Amino acid sequence: MxxxxxxxxxACGLFAGFLAGLFGIGGGVxxxxxxxxxxxxxxxxxxxxxKLAVATSLSVITITTFFTSGAHLLEGxxxxxxxxxxxxxxxxxxxxxxxxxxxxxxxxxxxxxxxLLISVGLKNLFGGVEGRSSKKGGPLILYATLFTxxxxxxLFGIGGGVxINSVLFNFSFLPVEKVVGIASxxxxxxxxxxxxxxxxxxxxxxxxxxxxxxxxxxxxxxxxGSIVGSRLGLKLLRRLSQSHLKKAFAVIIILLGIKMxxx
Numbered sequence: 001m002x003x004x005x006x007x008x009x010x011a012c013g014l015f016a017g018f019l020a021g022l023f024g025i026g027g028g029v030x031x032x033x034x035x036x037x038x039x040x041x042x043x044x045x046x047x048x049x050x051k052l053a054v055a056t057s058l059s060v061i062t063i064t065t066f067f068t069s070g071a072h073l074l075e076g077x078x079x080x081x082x083x084x085x086x087x088x089x090x091x092x093x094x095x096x097x098x099x100x101x102x103x104x105x106x107x108x109x110x111x112x113x114x115x116l117l118i119s120v121g122l123k124n125l126f127g128g129v130e131g132r133s134s135k136k137g138g139p140l141i142l143y144a145t146l147f148t149x150x151x152x153x154x155l156f157g158i159g160g161g162v163x164i165n166s167v168l169f170n171f172s173f174l175p176v177e178k179v180v181g182i183a184s185x186x187x188x189x190x191x192x193x194x195x196x197x198x199x200x201x202x203x204x205x206x207x208x209x210x211x212x213x214x215x216x217x218x219x220x221x222x223x224x225g226s227i228v229g230s231r232l233g234l235k236l237l238r239r240l241s242q243s244h245l246k247k248a249f250a251v252i253i254i255l256l257g258i259k260m261x262x263x
């Protein structure tokens with residue numbers, strides 16, 4: 001790996017982690033566009049860049065969510081049998097998303113991710129304050145949400161926590177700490193299973209130390225950078241208005257999504 005590539009990867013991690021810590025949302029929503037730009041700068045084609053970005057994003061999320069998900073288990077927020085239920089409904093969704101991502105063209109996947117960015121941005125821009133809905137669902141809501149989060153995870157390179165929080169905060173009786181524990185642990189499990197799948201899928205080798213669709217040096221270096229960057233973002237967060245930051249982030253990812261659609 002060239003020194004310039006190393007610096008680009010480290011800067012990518014610092015930037016993604018900084019935005020995650022500053023805006024309270026990160027994962028693939030930040031990492032996939034950053035990796036997409038990075039791989040294109042390495043000379044990788046558009047068709048292949050998006051799939052490399054999705055897979056490598058998942059591997060970073062696996063590393064960064066390992067400790068938070070483990071903390072929820074140690075603190076007793078989730079029990080072992082509950083984790084098995086998460087696996088039972090999330091993993092089929094992860095496989096479904098990976099299969100879809102395998103067969104659809106990279107250009108279409110890029111456009112779909114752009115629409116996801118715009119949707120998340122609009123939710124943050126106009127969604128107001130999260131609140132509990134009067135319409136409550138039973139276990140079926142939880143299981144359907146876990147499957148959808150798994151599918152979105154492997155399809156778009158996100159952990160899926162944003163899907164789980166958005167649905168369960170509004171349509172379940174679960175307490176907040178339980179929902180956060182489910183979102184965190186599911187993000188780790190989704191990303192881990194997705195990383196394994198994308199690592200084992202045969203893929204054209206366009207970068208050194210590429211395993212399947214996962215660019216291993218990128219995952220490791222960006223993970224280190226994101227940990228440092230997130231701490232810097234959190235420090236700045238305490239000094240600024242959170243509502244203004246949320247709106248600013250929403251505008252940024254909406255514009256990014258629009259750019260991806262027309263680029």
